[in-house]
Amino acid sequence: MSAAIKWFWFASPQTFFPLAGTLARACWIGAALLAAAGLYVGFFVAPTDAQQGEAYRIIFIHVPAAWMSMFLYVVMAFWAAIGLAFNTRLSSMMASAVAPTGALFTFIALWTGALWGRPTWGAYWVWDARLTSELILLFLYLGFMALQAAIDDPRRADRAGALLAIVGVVNVPIIYYSVTWWNTLHQGASVSLTRAPSMASTMLTGMLLMALAFWLYSIAASLARVRCIILERA
């Protein structure tokens, strides 16, 4: 079988179902192992921060959760757009499967941010550009899920949700660049591709391990959910 035919073979929900199960199992295990390693490094290897003391240890979940919240929205909008353009059922199902996990990581980013903001800024919440645009991201995820839940015909629900997801994707670069475009209380990026990270290497290792764990967790949860959706729509 040629590579091109294989690609379309797995675009069918029925043939994708067992593959998604196998991939999800591997990702659950990988996520658990990486999270254990990340938490070990984060709590027992990484040193106390000179400025923030132990409060900084929230970083090991806050930053990975915030990354996932933005990344998963782009993934959701991508699958929704593919489903809308090519009318492929599985693509739209993937978009619906990613949304709750994306909403969860957005909530985690906001929650841990509030608990980090209180000891460092003196406030749980400020109407700063970064925080406000991240809150809008949560509403976009919830709006997408509510809109799809409100429409009985799944194909129509897919199309309506796709439009919302695609329009909302403009918010992602706003979140990402908010700290440079506006004068925000939220600090700028600590990690970037163009310069050396502004933190101890063990801190960075712990954060990257947790980011990988969240990444695999998101894949596992989305694949497990798309299997449910395939069964429900069959």
Place this chain on the structure above:
Amino acid sequence: MTWGGWSEFWAMGGYGFYVWGSYAVTGAGIALEIHFLRRRAREAKA
């Protein structure tokens, strides 16, 4: 090892409420999602 003992570990240098409040809610959110996913899978297969 950066801690003098378990009580020091749980205290998190006085930031225990903020650090453990973050980790507890994150853990609870993930546990809830897994719970709902398993229930949905059971119901979908039934």
